[in-house]
Amino acid sequence: MPTQEEKEQDEILVRDMKAGHMEAFDKIFELYQRRIYALSFNMTRNQMDAQDVTQEVLLTIYRKIDTFQGKSAFSSWVYRITLNATYMKLRTKKKEQYVSLDEGLPNFNHAGFQNEKISDWSKSTDSLLFSNETKGVIEKAVELLPEKEKVVFILRDIEGLSTEKVGDILDLTIPAVKSRLHRARLFLRKRLSNYFDEYKTRSSKK
Amino acid sequence: MICCKECIDLLCDYFEGTLNPDTAASLEDHFKDCPPCVSFLETYRQTSDLCRKTLTPVEIPEPVQIKLREFVKNYIQSP
Numbered sequence: 001m002p003t004q005e006e007k008e009q010d011e012i013l014v015r016d017m018k019a020g021h022m023e024a025f026d027k028i029f030e031l032y033q034r035r036i037y038a039l040s041f042n043m044t045r046n047q048m049d050a051q052d053v054t055q056e057v058l059l060t061i062y063r064k065i066d067t068f069q070g071k072s073a074f075s076s077w078v079y080r081i082t083l084n085a086t087y088m089k090l091r092t093k094k095k096e097q098y099v100s101l102d103e104g105l106p107n108f109n110h111a112g113f114q115n116e117k118i119s120d121w122s123k124s125t126d127s128l129l130f131s132n133e134t135k136g137v138i139e140k141a142v143e144l145l146p147e148k149e150k151v152v153f154i155l156r157d158i159e160g161l162s163t164e165k166v167g168d169i170l171d172l173t174i175p176a177v178k179s180r181l182h183r184a185r186l187f188l189r190k191r192l193s194n195y196f197d198e199y200k201t202r203s204s205k206k
Numbered sequence: 207m208i209c210c211k212e213c214i215d216l217l218c219d220y221f222e223g224t225l226n227p228d229t230a231a232s233l234e235d236h237f238k239d240c241p242p243c244v245s246f247l248e249t250y251r252q253t254s255d256l257c258r259k260t261l262t263p264v265e266i267p268e269p270v271q272i273k274l275r276e277f278v279k280n281y282i283q284s285p
């Protein structure tokens with residue numbers, strides 16, 4: 001989340017970019033390059049795609065800075081350009097089979113109470129939580145999220161932006177951001193739970 | 207008493223701290239008597255934490271940094 005100071009710095013740099021100062025572009029590229037690449041990489045999981053997107057976004061900032069009106073924060077504008085370029089990339093690829101997000105909820109009885117045992121893997125050892133196998137499961141699960149939920153989850157939980165900021169970038173209301181975020185988390189939690197349960201069974205058989 | 211389903215529906219707001227105090231209190235009351243919900247809540251929270259720690263920070267690999275510098279030089283600094 002940009003601080004007030006960063007916002008003011010952005011405003012000065014935007015003014016300088018509009019005036020055609022090359023150093024201002026360099027400074028903006030230096031400040032935003034990693035964020036652009038990271039967002040695009042987390043969306044595509046592909047280094048070449050993320051590189052292409054980053055190049056395209058830098059060029060768009062350079063060419064289109066005059067069209068930036070400052071109605072929202074400069075950073076929101078950059079995130080939006082990044083997402084548009086990323087979506088274009090994803091469109092050219094074969095569509096993955098998306099899953100239904102209904103499977104994220106536990107079983108309830110008719111009164112709305114849970115009637116299955118929920119295993120708590122949240123305090124497993126770091127060697128399990130941060131194993132390469134777990135990392136693979138997480139990457140795969142995030143990849144399976146439908147685009148709408150995926151982008152919200154990545155911006156909010158991975159990039160760590162505030163709910164308000166995500167709403168600003170995606171032009172969504174706060175409740176809409178929260179509901180997509182919640183669905184994404186439920187789905188991922190379920191996937192991780194299945195994996196950790198299966199892992200436990202596997203290791204007890206050894 | 208608030209049921210498990212309602213609790214789970216409100217988890218996102220609960221962690222954002224945007225529930226009104228009464229609702230938050232009834233959630234916490236429920237959690238006192240409901241181990242499955244506590245497990246759910248802990249794993250829900252850990253899901254976000256674990257995903258963030260696993261997928262960040264993404265750094266730009268050195269070869270890509272070189273490519274990007276070349277790109278800026280060729281297409282932006284001297285177009």
Ligand SMILES: [Zn+2]
Nearest residue numbers: 209210240243
């Ligand atoms: Zn419960």
